[in-house]
Amino acid sequence: MGRVEDKVCLVTGGGSGLGRADAIALAKEGAKVVITDIDKENGEDAAHAAGNGAIFLEHDVAEEDQWQLVIKQTLGHFDELNVVVNNAGMFIPGSVEEVTWDQYRTHQRIHMDGAFFGIKYGIETIKANGKMGAIVNIASTTALLGYHTSFAYGACKGAIRTMTSHAAIHCQQLRYNIRVNCIFPSVIQTPLIEKLYADAAAAAEARGVERPAPLPPEQRIPSPGLGEPMDVGYAVLFLASDEAKFINGAELRVDNGSVINPAAL
Ligand SMILES: NC(=O)c1ccc[n+]([C@@H]2O[C@H](COP(=O)([O-])OP(=O)(O)OC[C@H]3O[C@@H](n4cnc5c(N)ncnc54)[C@H](O)[C@@H]3O)[C@@H](O)[C@H]2O)c1
Numbered sequence: 001m002g003r004v005e006d007k008v009c010l011v012t013g014g015g016s017g018l019g020r021a022d023a024i025a026l027a028k029e030g031a032k033v034v035i036t037d038i039d040k041e042n043g044e045d046a047a048h049a050a051g052n053g054a055i056f057l058e059h060d061v062a063e064e065d066q067w068q069l070v071i072k073q074t075l076g077h078f079d080e081l082n083v084v085v086n087n088a089g090m091f092i093p094g095s096v097e098e099v100t101w102d103q104y105r106t107h108q109r110i111h112m113d114g115a116f117f118g119i120k121y122g123i124e125t126i127k128a129n130g131k132m133g134a135i136v137n138i139a140s141t142t143a144l145l146g147y148h149t150s151f152a153y154g155a156c157k158g159a160i161r162t163m164t165s166h167a168a169i170h171c172q173q174l175r176y177n178i179r180v181n182c183i184f185p186s187v188i189q190t191p192l193i194e195k196l197y198a199d200a201a202a203a204a205e206a207r208g209v210e211r212p213a214p215l216p217p218e219q220r221i222p223s224p225g226l227g228e229p230m231d232v233g234y235a236v237l238f239l240a241s242d243e244a245k246f247i248n249g250a251e252l253r254v255d256n257g258s259v260i261n262p263a264a265l
Contacts, residue, residue, distance in 0.1 A: 001029065001030065002029060002030045003029040003030070003237060003241045003243065004026055004029045004030055004031040004083070004237065004240055004241050005029070005030035005031075006030060006031070006032065007026075007030075007031045007032070007082040007083055007240065007241075008031070008032045008034065008074065008078040008079075008080055008081050008082050008083070009023075009026045009031045009032070009033050009034070009082065009083040009084075009085065009240060010033075010034040010036060010070070010074060010081060010083065010084050010085065010122075011023045011026070011033060011034070011035055011036070011085040011087055012036050012037070012059065012061050012084075012085065012086055012087050012088040012114065012118060013036075013037055013061070013087045013088025013089060014033075014035030014036060014037055014043060014046050014047075014056075014085075014087065015035065015037035015039045015041075015042030015043035015045070015046050015056075016037070016039065016042050016046070016190065016191050016192075017188070017190030017191055017192055017229055018087055018138065018185065018188060018190060018229050018232045018233070019035070019037070019046070019085070019087040019088065020035075020042075020046040020049070020050075020229065021228075021229030021230045021232060021233035022085050022087060022232065022233050022236040022237075023035050023046055023047070023049075023050040023054060024046075024049055024050045024230075024233065025230065025233035025234060025236065025237040026050075026083075026236070026237055026240060027050035027051055027052040027054050028050075028052075029237060029241070030052065031052070031083070031240070032052065032053055032054070032078050033047070033050050033052070033054035033055075034054070034055055034056075034057060034070075034074050034077075034078070035047045035050065035054060035055070035056045035057070036056070036057045036058070036059035036061070036070055036088075037056070037058070037059065037088070038058070038059070038060050038088075040056070040058055043056040043057075043058070044056045055077060057070050057073055057074070061086075061088045061110060061113075061114030061117065061118065062109035062110050062113050062114055064117055067117040067118070067121050068121070071121050071125050074125075075125070080128075080129040080131075081122070081125045081126055081129070081133075082126060082129070082131060082132075082133045082134070083126075083133060083134045083135070083136070083240045084118050084119075084121075084122035084126070084134075084135045084136070085135075085136045085138070085236055085240070086114065086115045086118040086119065086122075086135065086136070086137045086138060086160070087138045088110060088114055089110060089111055089114075089138065089192070090106070090107070090110055090192070091107075091150075091153050091192055091196060092106070092107070092152070092153070093149040093150065093153075093196065093199070093200070094149060094150075094151060094152065095148055095149055095151055096151040098151075099151050099152045103152055104151075104152040107152040107153055107155070107156045108152070108156055111153070111156035111157065111159075111160060112156045112159050112160065112163075115137055115159075115160045115163055116163065118135070118137075119135055119137070119163060119167045119180065122135045122178075123135070123167065123170075123171060123176065123178055126176075126178050127176045127177075127178060130177070131177070132177050132178075132179075132242055132245060133176075133177065133178040133179075134178065134179045134180075134181070134239060134240050134241075134244070135167065135178065135179070135180045135181070136181055136182075136183060136236050136239045136240060137160050137163070137164050137180070137181070137182045137183070138160075138182075138183050138185070138232070139157040139158075139160045139161050139164075139182050139183065139184050139251075140153070140154070140157040140184060140185060140186075141184050141185070141186045141253065141255050141258060141259050142154035142157050142158075143157035143158040143160065143161045143184060144161075144184060144253075144259050145259060157184075160182065161182055161184075161251065164180050164181065164182035164249060164251070165249050167180040168180040168181070168248045168249030169249060171248070172248055172249075179239070179244065179245070179247060179248040179249075180248065180249065181239045181244070181247060181248065181249065181250045181251075181252065182250070182251050182252070183232060183235050183236065183239070183252050183253075183254055184251060184252065184253045184254065184255065184259070185227060185231075185232050185254045185255065186224060186227065186253075186254070186255030186256065186258045186259070187226050187227065187258075188226065188227040188228065188229060188231065188232060188254075189226045189227065189228060189229070190229055193226075224255060224256035224257055224258040224261070225256060227254060227255070227256065231254055232254050235252055235254050239252070
């Protein structure tokens with residue numbers, strides 16, 4: 001109990017999936033959580049589920065003025081900010097040949113612009129209170145491996161990985177006492193993944209593609225399986241806490257080893 005006692009933690013995209021799990025994990029260990037999301041209904045529900053006085057703020061992470069407002073509202077409610085979890089995201093499958101400019105820009109705005117604003121305003125606000133702070137960025141294993149269907153998404157997650165390193169060293173050089181780390185989940189069971197699988201199945205059916213017969217057990221490669229949102233929630237909790245005080249610029253895979261055994265994906 002109390003691993004992040006009284007830390008004010010802002011979680012973007014906290015209304016669903018991983019963000020909701022992060023918010024619940026943080027609140028359970030004493031954090032005062034600010035859940036932000038474009039989805040008001042889910043966001044309010046997640047704040048209720050997290051408890052410990054968690055609040056919800058409507059917020060589009062791609063809009064700079066909304067970041068400025070959310071920071072102001074957070075300081076107005078909780079007086080300070082200690083942790084930002086840059087989690088909000090979306091995914092439209094597509095190879096480099098399939099992806100449209102519009103889809104590519106949408107990924108960039110939500111993932112890259114969103115993380116940029118979260119890191120920039122996070123550092124500016126956290127450093128003002130002089131206490132130990134943390135920024136946790138949610139990337140993806142698509143930042144580390146090539147995938148046929150994830151061009152725009154993977155490009156943005158790769159950028160988030162690099163933003164993490166540069167921001168981490170910036171904070172270390174200027175002795176800000178703010179750590180910036182990055183998490184790389186593989187496939188975690190959330191609404192984003194459920195929609196992806198449903199869309200892929202519908203597209204395959206529409207094309208008349210038959211599913212291949214399953215391999216006999218002795219020929220199967222052990223699968224890393226699907227993770228649960230709380231698998232990421234606990235990793236966020238650790239990196240947000242002072243237990244991780246000497247961990248800065250780290251890249252933590254939450255993938256049950258899928259990246260070191262890509263054939264099993
Ligand atoms: N689920 C996975 O397997 C997986 C794997 C790797 C990385 N991720 C990343 O984890 C993060 C969360 O994904 P998830 O699986 O929980 O998805 P999800 O769809 O369950 O939740 C995403 C949340 O982000 C919110 N959101 C979308 N656009 C937003 C915007 N512009 N501003 C604010 N909020 C916005 C949505 O409303 C939703 O509540 C994403 O960054 C995603 O890329 C997920």
